[in-house]
Amino acid sequence: MRLTVLGTGTARPVADTAASGILIQTDRTAVLFDIGSGIASRLEATVGAAALDGLVVGHMHADHWIDIAPLRYRFPWGEPAPRPLPIHLPPGGREKLELLAAVISERAGFFDPAFDVREYATGETLRIGDLTIRPHPVGHYVPAWSMDIEGPGGERIVYAGDMGPSEMVVDLARGADLLILEATLESSTFDDARRGHLTAEEAVDHVLRAGVPRGILVHYPSERRAAIAAICAPTDGRVVPAITGMVIDIRRGAVPARAVAGGASPQETVSRG
Numbered sequence: 001m002r003l004t005v006l007g008t009g010t011a012r013p014v015a016d017t018a019a020s021g022i023l024i025q026t027d028r029t030a031v032l033f034d035i036g037s038g039i040a041s042r043l044e045a046t047v048g049a050a051a052l053d054g055l056v057v058g059h060m061h062a063d064h065w066i067d068i069a070p071l072r073y074r075f076p077w078g079e080p081a082p083r084p085l086p087i088h089l090p091p092g093g094r095e096k097l098e099l100l101a102a103v104i105s106e107r108a109g110f111f112d113p114a115f116d117v118r119e120y121a122t123g124e125t126l127r128i129g130d131l132t133i134r135p136h137p138v139g140h141y142v143p144a145w146s147m148d149i150e151g152p153g154g155e156r157i158v159y160a161g162d163m164g165p166s167e168m169v170v171d172l173a174r175g176a177d178l179l180i181l182e183a184t185l186e187s188s189t190f191d192d193a194r195r196g197h198l199t200a201e202e203a204v205d206h207v208l209r210a211g212v213p214r215g216i217l218v219h220y221p222s223e224r225r226a227a228i229a230a231i232c233a234p235t236d237g238r239v240v241p242a243i244t245g246m247v248i249d250i251r252r253g254a255v256p257a258r259a260v261a262g263g264a265s266p267q268e269t270v271s272r273g
């Protein structure tokens with residue numbers, strides 16, 4: 001499995017990255033997880049939307065799905081796409097998509113010719129090509145799901161998405177090869193009493209307690225990258241802030257994560273270990 005980070009930003013637009021978007025590929029499958037602002041363009045700079053086998057959205061905040069609108073314009077206009085793109089949205093997502101078509105002055109059913117829209121449910125298993133994906137609900141300000149993503153060789157990535165501290169995700173990530181966590185907050189005092197985001201310290205703690213060989217942090221303010229790298233430093237490269245364009249190969253029996261510690265290299269290999 002190969003992961004490409006298409007964006008590391010939060011909802012606030014910044015110069016050096018798009019919002020949320022993670023591309024995961026195998027030899028025969030390509031799936032995009034989240035399509036926040038700026039991601040549709042970043043996707044065209046990599047495999048391109050036409051090469052996707054599916055799109056999975058973890059929750060319906062703009063920084064995780066708003067670029068589904070420009071994505072629509074990538075597909076044939078006025079005629080059905082030869083192969084509509086399967087789009088997996090949270091429960092209620094189909095209705096929100098229709099509302100989005102209306103507010104951008106497009107006709108009803110605007111998304112239908114290009115997308116095969118489905119709504120997933122907790123406990124369901126999605127199969128897209130040779131990827132197996134299981135959504136797990138997490139605590140956020142709106143209903144949100146973490147994704148447990150398994151490749152054809154049994155390799156696993158957990159993409160937690162936006163969430164407050166979660167023992168469920170610590171448990172879920174045990175035995176995974178990579179844990180992708182958000183690091184939105186500078187301090188937990190900035191959050192609601194019912195938590196919806198993580199600090200970098202909390203994210204590092206989740207990776208270490210889950211025992212995964214590697215964690216990357218996304219969904220953080222770019223100007224805090226150096227501070228977050230300093231928070232990660234005691235892990236010796238096991239946890240690093242992701243940067244846009246970072247590619248990580250995940251396969252069995254490869255170079256252990258410790259051998260590529262530092263996180264500076266744009267392409268790295270993580271052992272299933």
Ligand SMILES: [Zn+2]
Pocket residue numbers: 059061140162
């Ligand atoms: Zn959110």
Ligand SMILES: [Zn+2]
Pocket residue numbers: 010011020061063064162219
């Ligand atoms: Zn977000």
